[in-house]
Amino acid sequence: MNHSIYSADRSTHLKIVVVALVAGIAVAGFGISARTSSEDYTQTARVIKAGKPVAVTSSGTSMVR
Template sequence: MNHSIQSADRATHLKIVIVALVAGAVLTTFGTSRRPSTDFVQTAHVIKAGQPTMVSSSEPSLVR
């Protein structure tokens, strides 16, 4: 058994990658299953532009 990742052989690295992939798949499956099953219909809200506005100032803007 290797107690250091630096001195680990190829098989140990492969085991670590497999465990990480399985853990990621389990978390993805769990997160997807916990999502509400109702379908939400999203509608686009249209925002119409109003009248043009001119903004002017005689003072310079202060940038910090």
């Protein structure tokens, strides 16, 4: 058994590349299927209007200017 990647033969390198590609495709497929499973998810824009300015002091009370 060869314990170094540098001195490994061609078939060992090919096996490593194939396993890495299969694992990458599996992770990508799982991510895509998990993301598109909820069809009813929609984003809506919410408008937040600014109120009166507030200054917070160190005592914990607020003061409206």
